[in-house]
Amino acid sequence: MAELRYRRLQTLNRLPRLMGNHYLAARYLRYVRPVAWITSGAPVEIIRAMGILPVYPENYGALCGSRQAAGTLCQVAEARGYSRELCSYAKCNLGSLAEPRQAPLGGLPRPTVLVACNNICGTVTKWYQALARDLRVPLFLWDTPFSPGELTDGGVAYAAAQLREMVRFLERHTGHKLHQDRLNRVMDKSREASRLWSEIRLLGRHRPSPLNASDLFIAMAPIVVLRGTDQAIDFYRELKAELAGRVAKGEGALPVERYRLVWDNIAIWHKLLRFYGQFLDHRACFVADTYTGGWGTVMEGDDPLTALARTYTGVFLNRGLAYRASQMVELVRDFGAHGFVMHANRSCKPYTLFQYDIRRMVTEQTGVPGLVIEADMADPRSYAEEAVKTRIQAFMETLDG
Amino acid sequence: MNIQELVVNPKAFWQHTHLPGDGFQGPWAQPIGYLCPYLPEEILHAAGFTPVRVLPRLVPLGPVDRHLPVNTCTLARSFLGQVLDGSLDHLAGVVFTHTCDTMQCLAEIYRLNFPHRLTANLVGPVALDAAGSRDYLLGELRNLVADLEGVTGVAVTSGRLVESIRLYNINRDLLQRLEENRAGLAALDYYTLLHAGMLMPKEQHNLLLQKVLADLPVHGQGAPRHTKTGQTMHQPRLLLAGAVLTDLALVALVEDLGGQVVADTLCSGTRYFDSPVTEGMEDPLAALADRYLNRLSCPAKHSLQDRLTPHLVDLVKQRKADGVIFLLDNFCDPHSWEYVPQAEALAAAGIPHLQLQVDHTGVTGQIRTRVQAFLERLQGGGQHG
Ligand code: SF4
Numbered sequence: 001m002a003e004l005r006y007r008r009l010q011t012l013n014r015l016p017r018l019m020g021n022h023y024l025a026a027r028y029l030r031y032v033r034p035v036a037w038i039t040s041g042a043p044v045e046i047i048r049a050m051g052i053l054p055v056y057p058e059n060y061g062a063l064c065g066s067r068q069a070a071g072t073l074c075q076v077a078e079a080r081g082y083s084r085e086l087c088s089y090a091k092c093n094l095g096s097l098a099e100p101r102q103a104p105l106g107g108l109p110r111p112t113v114l115v116a117c118n119n120i121c122g123t124v125t126k127w128y129q130a131l132a133r134d135l136r137v138p139l140f141l142w143d144t145p146f147s148p149g150e151l152t153d154g155g156v157a158y159a160a161a162q163l164r165e166m167v168r169f170l171e172r173h174t175g176h177k178l179h180q181d182r183l184n185r186v187m188d189k190s191r192e193a194s195r196l197w198s199e200i201r202l203l204g205r206h207r208p209s210p211l212n213a214s215d216l217f218i219a220m221a222p223i224v225v226l227r228g229t230d231q232a233i234d235f236y237r238e239l240k241a242e243l244a245g246r247v248a249k250g251e252g253a254l255p256v257e258r259y260r261l262v263w264d265n266i267a268i269w270h271k272l273l274r275f276y277g278q279f280l281d282h283r284a285c286f287v288a289d290t291y292t293g294g295w296g297t298v299m300e301g302d303d304p305l306t307a308l309a310r311t312y313t314g315v316f317l318n319r320g321l322a323y324r325a326s327q328m329v330e331l332v333r334d335f336g337a338h339g340f341v342m343h344a345n346r347s348c349k350p351y352t353l354f355q356y357d358i359r360r361m362v363t364e365q366t367g368v369p370g371l372v373i374e375a376d377m378a379d380p381r382s383y384a385e386e387a388v389k390t391r392i393q394a395f396m397e398t399l400d401g
Numbered sequence: 402m403n404i405q406e407l408v409v410n411p412k413a414f415w416q417h418t419h420l421p422g423d424g425f426q427g428p429w430a431q432p433i434g435y436l437c438p439y440l441p442e443e444i445l446h447a448a449g450f451t452p453v454r455v456l457p458r459l460v461p462l463g464p465v466d467r468h469l470p471v472n473t474c475t476l477a478r479s480f481l482g483q484v485l486d487g488s489l490d491h492l493a494g495v496v497f498t499h500t501c502d503t504m505q506c507l508a509e510i511y512r513l514n515f516p517h518r519l520t521a522n523l524v525g526p527v528a529l530d531a532a533g534s535r536d537y538l539l540g541e542l543r544n545l546v547a548d549l550e551g552v553t554g555v556a557v558t559s560g561r562l563v564e565s566i567r568l569y570n571i572n573r574d575l576l577q578r579l580e581e582n583r584a585g586l587a588a589l590d591y592y593t594l595l596h597a598g599m600l601m602p603k604e605q606h607n608l609l610l611q612k613v614l615a616d617l618p619v620h621g622q623g624a625p626r627h628t629k630t631g632q633t634m635h636q637p638r639l640l641l642a643g644a645v646l647t648d649l650a651l652v653a654l655v656e657d658l659g660g661q662v663v664a665d666t667l668c669s670g671t672r673y674f675d676s677p678v679t680e681g682m683e684d685p686l687a688a689l690a691d692r693y694l695n696r697l698s699c700p701a702k703h704s705l706q707d708r709l710t711p712h713l714v715d716l717v718k719q720r721k722a723d724g725v726i727f728l729l730d731n732f733c734d735p736h737s738w739e740y741v742p743q744a745e746a747l748a749a750a751g752i753p754h755l756q757l758q759v760d761h762t763g764v765t766g767q768i769r770t771r772v773q774a775f776l777e778r779l780q781g782g783g784q785h786g
């Protein structure tokens with residue numbers, strides 16, 4: 001079986017404990033500390049610095065996906081009238097509230113406040129509105145304007161003005177204060193983790209690549225969820241050392257690396273081993289991806305709130321088509337890829353809708369082919385096993401040709 | 402061609418000069434397209450264009466598949482279909498405004514695939530009452546003005562903006578009056594008139610509306626009408642909720658089957674012309690910004706207080722509607738999300754509703770059957786016997 005031939009990174013064995021502790025802490029510490037449910041692109045640094053426990057419903061959605069619980073939980077949400085077409089992460093979360101007994105970990109510990117940032121999508125606006133209504137919990141929506149081109153000063157100033165308001169909101173609803181020195185400390189830790197994370201991702205440039213994107217998908221949980229903590233830094237230091245060791249020995253993630261590919265979009269969590277295993281059969285390694293790069297930007301600037309505003313407004317999902325295409329072109333070139341695979345993720349419109357144009361542009365500019373696979377990150381109901389297999393087979397044959 | 406045929410064909414409509422009520426001699430300022438009414442049309446008008454709203458049309462979508470996946474809303478797919486088949490060649494360009502993820506991507510696809518066409522994108526605030534939202538919006542409106550001035554060489558002066566605001570406010574006022582008297586018109590005629598106004602110069606539409614209003618018999622609301630077979634019967638009074646009306650045939654269907662459309666919260670319906678722009682403010686752009694922030698909001702926006710759901714329930718009561726029909730695009734995320742709290746609020750108020758999935762296939766047999774069943778249920782409900 002494919003996964004048996006796959007060289008597993010030892011550091012990843014630490015993850016279940018690390019993440020388990022995170023969820024456990026949230027479950028018990030919530031009696032003494034306020035809990036915030038936040039989106040993956042929310043400024044967790046402020047939340048941590050204020051001593052509020054961050055909990056990530058999107059990460060929970062991924063967890064439901066990999067534990068094969070997403071289909072059921074989505075159906076629970078759909079029974080209430082949420083359309084089949086809406087984001088499966090959101091429906092996992094809403095479904096888990098309605099049916100905690102069917103939900104992994106029994107669902108998430110209840111929040112004191114909700115903080116959503118629309119830098120990743122408009123879905124989170126509606127999703128968190130729904131949560132605020134159902135749970136009767138105050139919501140802060142951080143509105144970070146989409147940038148078709150460069151970030152504008154007006155957009156950054158608007159985002160920064162709201163951050164000041166967010167701090168007041170959090171102080172009002174949790175009674176906790178924001179101390180500048182604590183914020184600076186958390187931001188330093190967050191920068192350090194992001195720096196390590198981007199260095200780790202760059203190791204994929206080596207031939208053979210010491211890592212496959214599926215490793216990154218597993219390894220990314222702390223950069224999303226534990227950003228700003230020492231645990232995240234320790235974990236990534238260790239992971240980087242292990243990968244550097246592989247590089248030094250000339251050892252790749254795959255026993256034989258024949259093809260190098262770039263991945264676009266969120267992982268297919270419910271088929272992590274099966275789906276990526278099909279590429280291993282072809283000796284193809286995903287040496288880079290766009291998804292996990294979302295957390296690799298290192299904040300710059302002196303004024304912390306402006307630095308946060310600029311960084312979070314500028315995340316790739318909040319940027320135009322040209323930016324997104326050039327990002328793919330760079331990955332293909334810098335990592336020496338032979339092709340790229342795009343997951344047309346039916347849950348996530350901002351990530352998916354202009355993929356066809358990106359594919360054309362990237363192929364025009366790099367000469368390498370791209371494959372589009374239709375699926376969903378968490379919900380297995382939109383996955384046509386045989387069709388996917390055939391398309392991968394055909395694509396790999398074009399690379400062979 | 403009559404107005405109903407014209408209204409579904411914007412290019413023919415544009416070329417057609419002899420509309421009923423037409424007192425104008427062309428030529429008109431060049432048409433420019435836009436999709437979402439969060440774009441202040443007054444700015445386009447003051448820049449020397451005639452703003453024309455691109456509404457969904459049933460055009461072949463094969464070529465669209467090269468750009469957009471099938472799970473994209475009809476508005477977006479149909480827009481691109483019309484661009485690709487040349488139906489929108491008469492437009493000077495298209496100006497977008499950020500509303501949802503789909504619109505954000507659509508604007509980008511247009512900009513990159515048609516680099517030589519005029520385009521701009523107003524990225525306004527989503528959080529309407531956020532700290533700094535008004536300043537930010539004003540800045541973006543100024544940027545839009547500067548972009549347009551750069552293209553046309555025409556200065557968008559305060560004086561021009563004030564005149565455009567006046568013209569558009571007159572139009573809103575006339576549409577408001579038409580809406581209050583909608584019982585005197587068949588729903589198909591009402592929505593045709595409304596959609597026509599989005600395609601033609603407002604100068605001309607205002608004349609048309611004045612003429613229609615003058616001729617309109619004053620109807621008592623809910624006056625019994627005759628069915629095709631001639632008997633009178635209770636016509637269930639309906640409110641239509643949703644985004645853009647994708648197909649005028651839908652409203653015709655509802656009335657053909659014996660319903661009466663008495664109100665709506667559609668984006669191409671009442672939400673198009675609600676809330677006039679405040680006149681007499683020193684900075685007309687600030688007045689436009691205020692309308693953007695204060696108008697009855699779209700589900701794609703966020704505000705501290707949800708006004709849309711209470712508005713829906715109030716409107717049902719005010720217009721004594723018997724039920725609500727949601728016209729939902731399966732692939733429109735903001736409205737699909739909003740459907741749940743709205744449906745729950747209606748249920749709590751004891752108001753029946755029907756959810757119809759409408760898409761590019763138009764009025765299907767299934768839609769017909771479901772509307773019919775819903776109307777029968779309302780008639781059988783005994784409220785009006
Ligand atoms: S729509 Fe996409 S970015 Fe938004 S929550 Fe869902 S998966 Fe995440």
Ligand code: SF4
Binds near residue numbers: 476500504645730732
């Ligand atoms: S709000 Fe809905 S109908 Fe309008 S563009 Fe967005 S997805 Fe399409």
